[in-house]
Amino acid sequence: MDAAGLRRLLERVRDGGASVGEAAAALSDLPYQDLGYARLDHHRPLRTGWPEVVLGEGKTPEQVAGIVSAMAGRGHPVLATRAAAAAWDAVSAAVPGAVYHPLARCIVVPAEPGVSDAEPPPLADGVLVVTGGTADLPVAEEAAVTAGLMGCRVARLNDVGVAGLHRLLGQLDTLRRARVIVVAAGMEAALASVVAGLVSAPVIAVPTSVGYGASFGGVAALLGMLNACAPGVSVVNIDNGFGAGYLAAQINAMATNPTGSGIASDSIPSDSIASDGIPADGGGGGI
Secondary structure (H helix, E strand, C coil): CCHHHHHHHHHHHHCCCCCHHHHHHHCCCCCCEECCCCEECCCHHHHHCCCCCEECCCCCHHHHHHHHHHHCCCCCCEEEECCCHHHHHHHHHHCCCCEEECCCCEEEECCCCCCCCCCCCCCEEEEEEEECCHHHHHHHHHHHHHHHHCCEEEEEECCCCHHHHHHHHCCHHHHHHCCEEEEEECCCCCHHHHHHCCCCCCEEEEECCCCCHHHHHHHHHHHHHHCCCCCCEEECCCCCHHHHHHHHHHHHHHHHCCCCCCCCHHHCCCCCECCCCCECCCCCCCC
16 A cells, blocks of 8 residues: 555545445554465555565475555555565466566566556666776666666666676666666676766666676675775665665656656556566656
């Protein structure tokens, strides 16, 4: 239940379209729903503008399916990250309309159509996701799926690492059109600092666990990004594409709607992301 959904419910009660008992039933799972193995925070959209996100890692397929099923159909999209194929099999059997993004390992259940009478706004340009190499794509796609589901049109710039700097410098126009840039890179992760030195937009750096032994599973990349000599770089945890995409969407929402309250889950179109993790309009341009 988000703020817009609560307003619609109260208006229906006021106008006689719903009884007090029906409203009480609709609110019965606030502030949370106890499944025994999980307490689902259905109150979160009212507080933050975005529903709770499911971390699939460490949960059984049945638990992931149970949580996603309980969260679906409430007027907002559902996102499960780090979801293995077995979890997807369980969710797909239980939740009609769910979509799997195998590269990003994300399960998405779009908001059901008809929840709001208002036309959803177009996706907001401004988010660019950049990778150092192809091996960084799974983390980058997790960021892109997250930001796309949160109402952003996500552009991508892949395989532009510093070992071939001309590949990045040839994309300066794309870089400089972005409002916020997510940089996913492993190895020594110098790419984030280089990008931040070329643009005025904030850069969200995502260290990836890509590299040989001395990369220490992404620790070297994490330290490199934390020690970036360029200003304007913030760093999320190793392989945390979700956190980067979420933050990018928040920043982009502030830039596109500076007088609003940030992200409103009722404003997100249900078809904003295709099953391959690319925005339904094909991604690309526009930043």
